[in-house]
Amino acid sequence: MDDDYETGGGAAEEDLSLPKATVAKLINEMMPPDIVCAKETRDLIAECCVEFIHLISSQANEQCEKEARKTIAGEHVIKALEELGFESYIPEVQEAYDDHLKTTKERIKGSQKKDTGLTPEELEEMQAALFAKARARMHSKDLTAEGAGGEPSASG
Structure with a gap:
């Protein structure tokens, strides 16, 4: 690998790494005691993991560009694995x-209920009522303003 190799984000390759403690933990879990x-x-x-991630990301990005999309999705990663x-x-x-x-769906659904205790349907009904x-x-203020010579009413 060249020392001056640049990634798409502009960071020098040697700046890319994974957390050492995480790598050590994974290795220890996989190895016999x-x-x-x-x-x-x-x-x-x-380093091999970083290179693998870069390879898959690059291929997923190519797949994303073929579909004229701007965001790499899980489907692009799966397609990249298949192509490689x-x-x-x-x-x-x-x-x-x-x-x-x-x-993610459960978290979103849970956050809607957690904040209010109401279902999305109940929230929509409340919003419509408000x-x-x-x-x-607003309509009553308009009528009051018309009755006072077009000036908005201060009471209300």
Whole structure:
């Protein structure tokens, strides 16, 4: 790899890395307990992970551009894995993506209920009632203003 290689974001490649503690934890979880992994090996694995992420991201970005989209979606990543020959990763990635979508929907749905305790339908009904009340108040002010020679009423 060239030292002056630049990524799409303008950061020098050597500036890209993963959290060392996270990499060490993942390695320790994957290795048998009686095997120790040298620091240089952990660093090399982290570099390989960064390169893999860059490869998949670049391919997903190309897929995104083919579809004239501006945001890389999960589907683009899955297509990139397929195009690059990493089909065996797709089921697990698809499962993680589906879990992410489900969690996001639940979080959004939960935040709507958590804040008010009301369903979206109940909130819409309340909003419609408030708009109707505001329109009625506005209409009554207009009538009061017309009766006072066109000047808005200060009471109300």
